[in-house]
Structures are given as C-alpha cells and as structure tokens.
Amino acid sequence: MKDLIKRTIVGSRLLQAAGRLRGPSAAILMYHSVMEDPGSQEAYLGEIILSQKVFRQQIELLARRFRPTSLDQVERFINGKAEIPDRAVVVTFDDGYTDNYEIAAPVLNELGVPATFYATVECVDRRMLPWPARLRFCFRKTKQKRWTDSSGKVWPLSNKPEREGAFLRACDECCQLTGAVQEKYVASVANELDNQVPVDSGALMMNYDQMRALVRQGHIVGSHTLTHPNMAYVNSDVARHEMIESKRRLEQELGNPVLHFAYPCPALSPHWTEGTVAASREIGYATAVTTNGGLARQGDDTLRLKRIGSRETVEALQWSLECAFAGHLR
Template structure:
C-alpha cells in the first residue's frame, strides 16, 4: 500500500508537503499524435489511484492551508492548463464522479473556437496528404509522414523548432506550416464561455493563464503585465468573481518566466502562481513559484513510485 509511505513523506501541519499534478488534455480515445495525453479510461484509473493515496484539495484552499501550516497529510491538488474543451466534456465528469476537485488555468484568447499554435501544427501534420513534408524553406527540416510514428516525430521536431520564437514570429511560422501542410482550417479545440461557466458552476476552480499563452521572458515587461492582467480581468468578467491563481505559460523557471514575472503576478492581484518545475511545496516555498509535475507512468507501481520520488525532491528557489 502506498498510503503509509505517502503519509510518512507528506505529513500534516508544519512539516506538510503539497503535491500538485498538472494535466492539459483528457482525450476521448488514444491519439498516436498525442501519446502523452491520457484517454478517459487511463485518466480515471490514475485518479482512482490518487484518491486512494492522497487527500485532494482545491488549489486555492491548499495554498491558504500551506500558508497557515494547516495542510492535511498526503495533501494534493490537481490542475489543468490552457482551457481545452475536453477538460469540461471528458475530464470534469470523471473528477465529479470520483469526488475530486481540480483547478483549470485558462488562456482566455482561445475561448469560443480557438486553437493554440501547437495544436494548429499537430492538426496540420495529422491531415497533411504528402508523404514528405519539406519545411527547409522555413529553417526546419524535411519530415517523412508515411507512418503514425513518423508523423509524431515530425510534430515533436516542429514544435521544438518554433516553441521559443517570439509570439508574432511563432504565429507567422505556424501559419506557414499550416499552409505547407495543405492549408486546412484548424479545429476548435478550446472551451466556450458557456463551458467554462458550467465548469465553475460544477464546483471546479478557475485560474488565469494569460490571454495568448506567450513565453513571458520573450516579452517586454509591460506586454507581460498586460497578458497577465487582461487574462485575469477577462475571466473575472466571464465568471463574475475574483480569480486569484495564475499559471506561467510553459512554466520552466529561468527559461519561461523570471523573478520579475513573479513580482508582476503579485502586482496583478494574484495570491499564488504555479510553475512546471518538479517537486512538492512545503513551508517556506515561494507561493508564486509553486512546483507541479505530471507522473506519466501507466502502471500503478510506477505511477506511485513517481509520486514518491517527486515528494523526495529538494526544495529550490528558482528565480
């Protein structure tokens, strides 16, 4: 049983540790171009393991308890980034059925029919009819597309090749890639405003994730402030309530955000912010650089071992 070692490594009170899981999508069925995203069956299985081992709290409540040294033993929060429609349609019903709360961080610019740049690339490669996709004129490479594995490899290489361009250049390059793949319309993968309101009405928590999901270190500070503040304001207008939690896009400390962005999060009125650095929060952890991670293992034993290993990680101040 994992419950005992988790209790020993994640006790309550002043010595407590908070594990925060991060997900993006939960798919109706397995997708070879998104193999790291769990399908509904895999996600439910993992959440059943989590429920048997941890005391799952809404992130806002967990942050408050962490601040006051009142976290229970085996404390965990579950989060989702970006605002995919399958969060409301697939993931939320599973969480509700299991009695598990979660927090959903939304990039507001993609609500109501949007498709993020990475998904535009994935879907373009998925539907490209050519056996070879030549992107050498765009400073990339030529990619064979005759098998699902080759398409997946092409997706990974292309995304890595344009991920850290400045937002305007990345948007142009994405459009050029879509055109090279046949210029098909990108699907609407993100939530609608109505879905977001239903998600909140069901008891789930909503946090901000900027407007257009930029890499904050690629922006000047005023543009970063605008992305953070406007995303927060848009959600507050939509939901009619304060939004107090923020997730840094991509979230790698020192690479995707820096100390000045943690300061901006405070100035924008957030009460806490999450990164994508692994580890578990504890007393003294910067509440504006809370660590999160995703155990990707499919077996119960390996999934549990990954959770324990994450609890054992040293606490680090990142920025």
C-alpha cells in the same frame, strides 16, 4: 523486475513513513486533456492526452491513497493561514480543452476531487486551438519534404522524427511571439507546409458556459494567459498585458475574482522570470504555477509553485507521488 521492486517498495509503506518525517506538503499535479480515444486527436494534442480509463484509475488512486485538496486551501497553507491534510494533492489542467468539462469533470465530481482549470483566453474567445496544437497538426499531416525556419535553416520532413524536430524548432520561434505576430507566424508555417488547420478544430476548446458550470461544481478557473507565449521570452509590457487582460476577461465572463495563474511552457527554458513573478503579484494573482518539478511547502512563494506532471499509468503516478513526498522526485 524494476516494476516489481517499485510495487514492493510502495506496498511496504516505507516511502509513506519517510514522507511523514518531512512535514506537510502538497503535490500539484498537471494534466492537459482526457479522452476516451486519445488517438482521435493525437495530430493536434500529441502525447498530452490521457485516456479516460487511465484518468479514472488515477483519480480513484488520489481519492483512496492521498488527500485531494483545493488550490485555495494550499495557498492558505503556504501563507500560514490554514492546515492541509497529510499527502495533499491538487489536480490542475492547462489550456482549457472541452474534454476537461465533458470527460474529466464528471469523474472528479463523482469522486469528490476538486480541480483548477487554466484557460488560454484568446483561444476560448476565438474558438481556436492554442498555437502549439495547430503547429503540431501542420507538421504531422504535411506532405511537404522540407521546411525552412526563420534563420534560413532547412529542416527535412521525410519521417516522423524529422517532422518532430522541425515542429520543436517552430515552437522555439513561435513561443516568443504574441497576438497578431504569433498568428502571422502560424499562418506562414501552414502555408509553407500546405496544410491548413480545420476550422472546426476550435470545438476542442471549452466555452464560458462550461467554465461557469465548473465553478458552480466547486472547481476553480484560472488564467493561462491570452495567447500561450513563453512569458520569459516576451518583453515585460507584453507579459503584463497577457496577465492583466486574461484575468480581466475571465472575471468579466465568470463574475468572480480570478486569482490563479499558470505559466505556459510551450518551448524554451525558463518559462518565467523574477520580473513575471513580481508582475503577477502586483496584478493581484494569489498563485502562479510553473512546470518546475517539486512539492508545495509552507513558506514557498505562491507565485512560483512547482508541479508534478501527469503519468501514462496509475502505477507510474503512484510511484512518482510516493517518491516526491519521501523527498526523491521522479
């Protein structure tokens, strides 16, 4: 019944009319992974994988009912230097998985939809998954019955909900670490759970040749830090290093300026601060996207842009976008 009501409201175009009264804005969508068979890598990526079939349906919806726009254009619009079309949408991908290039990009190219891909640079360099994916694998595949966190609390692991709770606790701890300390933490969890992450799992990450191809195809590649920490929970020097070095490394490989940044949101809240916003501006980023929900409007700070998360179905995505443009984020 609820779905029928939603379809009726969307079909009536009432939400579209309400959106036009609110003036120009852009919805920045956040995706992570697209696969033909999401279940094949669920142990690593969990629920952030969207099926290829649903992704195509969603991009077809964007091309048909909305106005796909580049992040560069939206940045100029926010700063009063350009216009954007009514019902503008921007597609973004976080982390830098190879399926972004192999599966998502062909759909985007076919339908003429530009996108921005944010790479976790050290994971690309070292051919390894971001730490949340590696921890998820350890907890989902372990045969151990308990795990002890850094405070000494013992977490039971007898069933899926218990393992998920322990995994989230491990994320809370690991998101505050970077570099060698972060890797040491992941290794200690893997050892305690007696569950080492397969070396070949790094093949799930994009390489620089694929990123260069995306740029040639008209897409944007941006930074998602070096090691995927929560930038609000590391000290300011470490946060600056994550921003500066990821930008430098990408520019070295891609041969063009890297102007766009995405805050990782692996665990805990907030995932950005006034200090990180100031640092990103000083370092030379033109935009930084968050996982805070909402639209991008003229006059917004381009270094704390809001996004809308992906949805599991095309109907849910359309409802979310229509509500957002009408001023009722869902």
